[in-house]
Amino acid sequence: MILSRREVLAGLGSLAALPDPGARAPLPPVVPTGPAPERLAEDEALWRAVARHYRVSTDFVNLENGYYGIMPDPVRHAYRRVTDHLNEVSSHLLRTTYKAQAERARRRVAAVAGVSEEEIAFTRGGTEALQNLISGYRGLRPGDSVLYADLDYHSAQYAMNWLRDRRGVRVERMVVPEPATRQAVLDAYERALNEHPRLRLLLLSHMNNRTGLVLPVREIVAMARDRGVDTIVDAAHSWGHLDFTVGDLGADFAFFSLHKWMGVPLGAGFLYIRRERLPDIDPVFADETYPTDDIRSRVHSGTMDVAPILTVETALDFHDALGAPVKQARLRFLRDRWVHQVRDVPNLEILTPEDRDMYGTITAFRVAGRTSEADNVAVAAYLMDRYRVFTVRRGGPSAGDCVRVTPALFTSADDVDLLATALRDVAQRMRR
Missing domain, CATH: 3.90.1150.10 (Aspartate Aminotransferase, domain 1)
Incomplete structure (x- = not known):
């Protein structure tokens, strides 16, 4: 109708x-x-x-509004109710119904993202997700190279730089052409991949937070894979903003924000690891809360504010009502x-x-x-x-x-x- x-x-x-x-x-x-x-x-x-x-x-x-996205009223009201309830019942909620509620929210997020719930794990934001993926990536050996671009998110650049001392790798930097065209961007990434034959890991922004340029990610990921290079995709700004699913990116690893364009309260994001690639990301600090074959072992946030996670479903209702x-x-x-x-x-x-x-x-x-x-x-x-x-x-x-x-x-x-x-x-x- x-x-x-x-x-x-x-x-x-x-x-x-x-x-x-x-x-x-x-x-x-x-x-x-x-x-x-x-x-x-x-x-x-x-x-x-x-x-x-x-x-x-x-x-x-x-x-x-790129820093974060404010909550629409249905989400704001839900967040207040959840926060008040959490404050009233305290750890009783965390020790009884929270896990089931969080799992339901995880299923909802996975469905919107077009993946299995076993392939995503909630984090406190895109930055925690990117740090866990970059620091936990196991495919590097001394003398290998990693690569990022001038337009990539600064915290992701810092995490890549961190690999220099921790993994003994070379950290390379490329420049995204300006003014940009699709072909110029593809040519620039192809040159960078060819110039660094020991490259093993590429950071790639779907939509960067500096200029908003959207890259042809799927083509670049395929280009990198042909050369034996893994890609971690930053989709923090594109998810809930552009109409796509994780499969459209073609990547095995990606990180997302929930408090930018999905309107979830501050302090929520998630990481994605394709099921077959889970062994290639280390569990965080050898944490044993979850078994190593569970993606949630790749995140350990301590006692976090769970109210944003318990508000995710309301935010997705608002997103679905408008439509991507x-x-x-x-x-x-x-x-x-x-x-x-x-x-x-x-x-x-x-x-x-x-x-x-x-x-x-x-x-x-x-x-x-x-x-x-x-x-x-x-x-x-x-x-x-x-x-x-x-x-x-x-x-x-x-x-x-x-x-x-x-x-x-x-x-x-x-x-x-x-x-x-x-x-x-x-x-x-x-x-x-």
Whole structure:
């Protein structure tokens, strides 16, 4: 059944009137199933209704949602209930029903990811997951090489650097071409693989957190495998943002965040190890809580905050209500809306290409010639002070620092239109 816009808005709008401590928690949004995702992405009335599921400050326009994703109201209410309940019953919950509830959440996550539950394990975030995979990888010998790129996540780079002393390997670094095209990226990775014949491990970002560039991961993973190189894929920013499953990546090892684009409370992520490759990752500190043939032996977080894990299913309900294709379409639409308004500004560099397979909503820009940290801190400060638009300076790209823009599901077309107006001002003021 296809709902009319009136029916959709009526269902969503009535929830906005709920008091914060209301007796019943708000429900996920209802999205029409008939229209194409790209058509729904442009329906501002629909997205205003979706935005009412978020408590967002009106003091500024938040276009820095890449750090983490705030919880929609159904998740926020569930998290509060779970936290209160946990505080009331304490360890009784942990020693009775928690494991069964966590296993149910793990099955839900695995189903969305398109893998078996025995192939994933919860972590306290993407960073813990990446550290466990990189530090536990057993396929390295002294004299081997590992490789990462300038755009890879800084904590993942640090973990790769750690292997130099711990495993006696050479740590190599490559540069992702800028401006990027699909073929240029594939050529760059092929050159890097060919230049390092003793390469055994490659770190690969599906969507990096600096510029938002989306790489052709499956092709690069296959290229590496043909040369005997294993790949660990960083999917922390792409999962819940782009429409894909783990199988689409083609990798044997990957790590994910739950508190970025899935809207789970802070402190949740998971790692993936293809079942046949589990012996190639060490158990953490020889931990014996789980047997070595159980992926959960590759994670030991101590006494962690379990409330985020107990809220995962509500977050997945919200994700499923919107649908991955619709989320992806809306997030790309917001990026396109501001980028296409400033493409003609001669001294403004947009650091993601127009190839729709190579971006989501995260996109960075740079004023030509303004490549220092100070330059880009100043740009972000001007946007906030003059226009009340919050962005963030990002370092790491070899061509120089930049400013990252990250809309969210609650972002309006008016919000990104304001950014486009502000960027014309910035580009003129900072012209060399």
